Amino acid sequence: MAKKKENFEDIMANLETIVNKMENENPSLEEAIAYYEEGIKSCGKLYKILNNAEGKIKVLKENTEVDFEEEGKI
Template sequence: MAKKKESYENMMLRLEEIVDTMDGNEITLEQTMTIYEEGTKICNSLYKILNDTEGKIKILTAEGEKDFMAIPEVVK
């Protein structure tokens, strides 16, 4: 299961492992359900990270857009 402070990249790697394991058809139905549940929790965590990051980008863009537009172009 995804830990609270686990990185986005590590969670993506774990999710890929889960998908590969489920694609392999070498596990029981019970094992499949267990890792499916883990994968669902990881997906929810990843979705939250992406939503939070998108919100931060929108805030930074909205705040920084005026400053960026005020900077004159550098002529080479």
């Protein structure tokens, strides 16, 4: 079965859960390290999603600016 692709909101919710556990559950050292590792992985995923979105926005912005410039010349 195909793995469900995580979206930004799901990853953020998971990261918030990890933070709450770290703050409220008083985890053991081993648990804290595991939470930290999971949080770092989530942050990496979020960074990739945001970086990809930024790239798409830049492309759209560049295409829009070109279109407006061409319209002004007509």
